[in-house]
Structure formats: C-alpha cells, structure tokens
C-alpha cells in the first residue's frame with residue numbers, strides 16, 4: 001500500500017464491533033481465515049487506487065458500496081446467511097466445503113462492490129446494467145488473476161442458484177430491481193466460467209446446465225466482457241500480473 005503525499009490510499013479493512021455472539025464468531029473466523037486479507041492484498045497490488053477504500057465488516061446494511069464514505073460494507077449477518085445456505089444445501093461440489101464456498105462467494109462479493117467503487121472513483125463509462133457489469137468484473141478478476149479462479153466463481157454462481165430457490169413466485173419488484181434475477185446472475189456467471197475455458201468446463205453443457213447454443217455464445221461473451229473491463233481498467237491496473245493462490 002502506498003503512502004503518498006495526499007494521505008493513505010488503497011484498500012484497507014475495518015471490523016466493526018459485532019452485535020452478538022453469532023456475529024462475533026463470524027468476525028473471528030473471518031480474521032482467522034485470512035480470506036479477506038488476500039482480497040485486500042490483491043487489490044493493493046493490482047490496482048493503483050488514488051483514494052482510500054475501506055472494506056468494512058459489520059453493521060446492518062449491505063453488501064453495498066457507500067460512495068459517500070468510499071466504503072464497501074458487508075454485514076457479518078450476510079456472511080452468516082451465506083454459510084447457512086451452503087450448509088443447508090449440504091454443499092460439497094468437488095470437495096468444496098460450505099466454509100470454502102462461503103469464502104469464495106465473499107471474494108466475489110468484495111470484487112463486485114469494488115466494481116461499483118472503481119466506476120464511482122474513476123467515473124468509468126457503464127454501458128448496460130451496472131449490476132451485471134459488476135458481476136462480470138468480479139468473475140473476470142477471479143478467473144484472470146486467481147489460481148482456481150473459475151472454481152471460486154463457481155461457488156458464487158451456486159450461491160445465486162441457492163438464493164433463487166427462495167422465491168417461488170416472481171413479483172414486479174423482482175423485475176424492476178437494479179439487479180438481474182438470481183437465476184440470471186447464476187446462469188450469466190456459469191456462462192462466463194464456461195466461456196473462459198470451454199474445454200475444461202464441457203461438463204456444464206453435458207449436464208445441461210447451459211444449452212449448447214447459449215454455451216457457444218458464452219465464449220465470445222466472456223472474451224468481450226473480460227477484455228472490455230481490462231481495457232477500461234488498463235490505466236489503473238499494475239503491470240505485474242500475478243496469480244493469487246486460493247486460501
């Protein structure tokens with residue numbers, strides 16, 4: 001992290017006082033796992049942020065990016081809820097435990113909020129839904145910069161899938177929401193994972209998770225969306241591209 005004449009810039013962590021014993025457990029496990037330290041290290045190594053961005057855990061609101069405070073807010077209760085979803089689903093995809101899946105989804109969430117932060121800080125152009133663009137950046141960063149990035153993104157896709165199970169009936173408010181539907185976020189993320197390496201992820205088509213024709217288009221779609229993001233961020237990304245190991 002650079003200390004410039006203009007003060008401290010870059011990402012840093014803040015853990016708010018937990019409201020109860022459950023939140024305290026979440027906080028303690030979060031600190032012990034080192035998962036978010038990896039995210040902060042990655043952001044500060046790869047991005048030349050010209051302002052301080054606080055990743056703040058705790059509180060009641062979020063996950064969200066608060067532009068006034070230049071802060072990414074993630075409640076302990078959100079993390080607890082994610083863990084519960086994976087546990088209740090007996091999540092064990094290719095040996096990924098609910099704990100690991102929760103950390104994976106948290107990384108995706110942090111990078112999704114980072115996208116909002118970058119768009120705000122650098123007044124980046126956004127063509128289309130900002131929420132979709134933010135999901136795409138999160139998936140792109142994981143795939144392009146992390147060992148096992150596709151697997152990390154897969155856990156987050158699966159979280160959208162689990163979240164979509166909550167709703168039997170879709171209301172108008174689901175459609176006017178600034179986010180795409182959970183099912184759409186699930187399939188889009190799956191599409192980008194497939195598109196990034198169709199040979200490795202033939203199983204996605206074989207199992208019928210994506211139709212063959214759609215999957216074919218995902219190859220160009222991922223190339224376009226990841227390139228668009230990396231081009232737009234080119235000025236703000238450091239040159240030394242390194243792979244970050246999964247925690």
Ligand SMILES: [Zn+2]
Pocket residue numbers: 112113116131134
């Ligand atoms: Zn968002």
